[in-house]
Amino acid sequence: xxxxxxxxxxxxxxxxxxxxxxxxxxxxxxxxxxxxxxxxxxxxxxxxxxxxxxxxxxxxxxxxxxxxxxxxxxxxxxxxxxxxxxxxxxxxxxxxxxxxxxxxxxxxxxxxxxxxxxxxxxx
Amino acid sequence: xxxxxxxxxxxxxxxxxxxxxxxxxxxxxxxxxxxxxxxxxxxxxxxxxxxxxxxxxxxxxxxxxxxxxxxxxxxxxxxxxxxxxxxxxxxxxxxxxxxxxxxxxxxxxxxxxxxxxxxxxxxxxxxxxxxxxxxxxxxxxxxxxxxxxxxx
Numbered sequence: 001x002x003x004x005x006x007x008x009x010x011x012x013x014x015x016x017x018x019x020x021x022x023x024x025x026x027x028x029x030x031x032x033x034x035x036x037x038x039x040x041x042x043x044x045x046x047x048x049x050x051x052x053x054x055x056x057x058x059x060x061x062x063x064x065x066x067x068x069x070x071x072x073x074x075x076x077x078x079x080x081x082x083x084x085x086x087x088x089x090x091x092x093x094x095x096x097x098x099x100x101x102x103x104x105x106x107x108x109x110x111x112x113x114x115x116x117x118x119x120x121x122x123x
Numbered sequence: 124x125x126x127x128x129x130x131x132x133x134x135x136x137x138x139x140x141x142x143x144x145x146x147x148x149x150x151x152x153x154x155x156x157x158x159x160x161x162x163x164x165x166x167x168x169x170x171x172x173x174x175x176x177x178x179x180x181x182x183x184x185x186x187x188x189x190x191x192x193x194x195x196x197x198x199x200x201x202x203x204x205x206x207x208x209x210x211x212x213x214x215x216x217x218x219x220x221x222x223x224x225x226x227x228x229x230x231x232x233x234x235x236x237x238x239x240x241x242x243x244x245x246x247x248x249x250x251x252x253x254x255x256x257x258x259x260x261x262x263x264x265x266x267x268x269x270x271x272x273x274x275x
Contacts (some may be wrong), residue, residue: 010235013208016194017141058214060235087218090228108215109141 002030003123004048008041008055008067009085014108018054018085024112027119038067045077052122054106057086057093065093068100081122085110124255126220127151130268131257133219137212138261142192146266149258154269158245162186163201165213166246168234173224175272176248177217179209183240185264206238213238216268224272247271 005022007015015034022029033048035041039062041055057064064084072078084097084105094105104118131148138144163186166178181189183201190198190208198205214236225231239246248271256269 011207011211011214013190013193013204013211020195058233058235087215087221087233088228089218089222090226092227092229094228108218109137111140 002028003051004031004033005029006033006035006041006044006048006050006053008035008038008053008059008064010036010056010059012036014056014085018115021110021112021115022119025116025119027116027123038062038064038070041067042070042074042077045071045080050080052119053080053082054085054119055082055102057084057088057097065096065100068097068102072101083118083122124151124153125253126223126270126272127255127257129220129223130216130255130270133216134257134259134268137215137219141215142189144189144192144261146259146261149260151255151257153254154256154267156245156247158243160243162244163205163209163238163240164244164246165206165209165211165236165238167210167213167217167236169217169221169224169231169272170234171225171231173231173272173274175252175270177213177220177271178246178269179213179216179266180246180269181209181266182264185261185266186240188262188264189266201240206240210236210238220270224274 037059055064087108089107138146164180169175190205193208252271252273254271
């Protein structure tokens with residue numbers, strides 16, 4: 001069965017860029033889902049079988065850290081791996097993201113090779 | 124001028140890795156309050172121990188060319204996609220500069236980026252701030268990256 005990825009970013013441009021980078025990295029997902037903020041991401045996770053989440057941090061409505069915290073409190077979805085893709089990569093912020101369950105972080109700007117290095121082992 | 128080299132390095136890295144465009148920096152300068160014409164600006168604010176903004180200003184033609192390259196599809200008018208793309212560029216530039224000013228990430232916060240465009244508008248941030256603007260060129264087009272900060 002093919003895998004499904006959820007891309008969470010308030011920028012439509014960045015969601016397209018991440019999708020493109022996944023293809024360029026040779027990572028084939030059967031389905032690519034998108035969400036514009038953390039709350040939308042929770043709604044998508046509630047309705048779909050998702051294998052990995054790529055999430056921005058700075059988003060309106062519900063940001064990436066708030067999303068991680070809410071996800072960690074839901075037994076149905078807390079086990080889904082989340083990799084942060086963000087301009088925010090300060091040690092304190094990444095430590096906070098990992099404390100809520102994120103398993104890695106990719107800094108924007110990124111290359112397809114970096115995507116492959118981080119996601120490849122997960123898949 | 125302080126942070127000019129950081130702006131050069133960050134802009135070139137972002138354009139090269141995300142947009143596959145090679146951009147060349149010009150001489151840094153302090154931009155006055157002249158209005159911008161037929162342009163698009165992506166803006167992101169900084170708050171905390173350092174206050175200010177980072178902005179990228181592109182004439183419409185340059186904004187369309189950058190967005191076309193960014194998205195991999197032809198863009199022919201300044202629309203929501205262009206504003207989103209330019210806002211995301213400001214986001215990445217802001218994040219890059221922030222990581223230099225605040226390596227731990229806990230002392231400076233970034234705003235959600237925004238974008239404005241029009242026939243004539245002005246962008247200004249803080250009184251008593253240090254300011255540096257770096258012009259860039261690519262494929263006969265030009266744009267500017269501007270940083271205004273108050274570190275007191």
